[in-house]
Amino acid sequence: MSKVPSVVVLDHGSGNVRSVVRALEAAGAHVDLTADRARALEADGLVVPGVGAYAATIAQVRAVGGHRVIEQRLAGGRPVMGICVGLQIMFESGNEHGERSEGLGQWPGEVTRLQADIVPHMGWNSIEAGEGSRLFDGIEDERFYFVHSYAARTWEMERIGPIAAPVVTWAQHGGDRFIAAVENGALTATQFHPEKSGAAGARLLRNWLAGLGADRSGAHA
Numbered sequence: 001m002s003k004v005p006s007v008v009v010l011d012h013g014s015g016n017v018r019s020v021v022r023a024l025e026a027a028g029a030h031v032d033l034t035a036d037r038a039r040a041l042e043a044d045g046l047v048v049p050g051v052g053a054y055a056a057t058i059a060q061v062r063a064v065g066g067h068r069v070i071e072q073r074l075a076g077g078r079p080v081m082g083i084c085v086g087l088q089i090m091f092e093s094g095n096e097h098g099e100r101s102e103g104l105g106q107w108p109g110e111v112t113r114l115q116a117d118i119v120p121h122m123g124w125n126s127i128e129a130g131e132g133s134r135l136f137d138g139i140e141d142e143r144f145y146f147v148h149s150y151a152a153r154t155w156e157m158e159r160i161g162p163i164a165a166p167v168v169t170w171a172q173h174g175g176d177r178f179i180a181a182v183e184n185g186a187l188t189a190t191q192f193h194p195e196k197s198g199a200a201g202a203r204l205l206r207n208w209l210a211g212l213g214a215d216r217s218g219a220h221a
C-alpha cells in the first residue's frame, strides 16, 4: 500500500508559500513548511517556491542552508521542485536590475529580463509541453498562471552521452520565448505558479507527487 507522499516546502522567508502548501495538500500530500535540514532531506519531495528578487531569494535560500539540502537531495536522486524564482535560481546566474547573482548552477545559462513591450508577464498563458513530458500528462487545457519579469530564455544543456536530456517546456510572451518548465531527473521546475493555475496546476502537482515513489516501505512487488 503506497503511503501519502510527504513534502517539505522550504521556508526561506519568501511570501506566497501558504498557497503552495494548500495546493500540495489538496493534491494529496502531507506538507511541512520548514527549513529544518533533517526533515527537508527525509521528505519524499522538496518544493522551493519563491517570489521576489533573484538576489534576495538566493541569499535567503543559502541563509537557511537550502542550497546544501537541494544538492544533497539531487545527488541521491530525491525529487526537488522549484516554482517561479525557485526555477530561476536553479540556473547558473540571474541578472535583475543590473545586479548579477550566482544561482545554484543545476543548469547552464542566465536568467535575464523578458524582451517584451509589456513586462511583467502577468496572467494566464499557454505552454508548449516538451516531448516526453510526464509533468503535463493528462492536462488538456495547457494554460498556467505567470507572474514574472525575468526568465531563462535559452537552453544550453546538451545531451551528455547516455544521460537522457532534460525535457524543456517553452512559452511565449510578447514575441519573447522563454522556459516555462524543466524536467531533469529528480529536478523539476516551473516558471509559472501551479498553485495559482486552477485545474491544470492541480493536475500538474498530482503528476509530480505521483513520481515521488512515496512507497518507500521497501515492499516492492
Ligand SMILES: NC(=O)CC[C@H](N)C(=O)O
Binding pocket: 050, 051, 052, 053, 054, 084, 085, 147, 148, 149, 150, 151
Ligand atoms: N513572481 C516573482 O516574484 C517574480 C520573480 C522574479 N523577480 C521575476 O521577476 O521574474
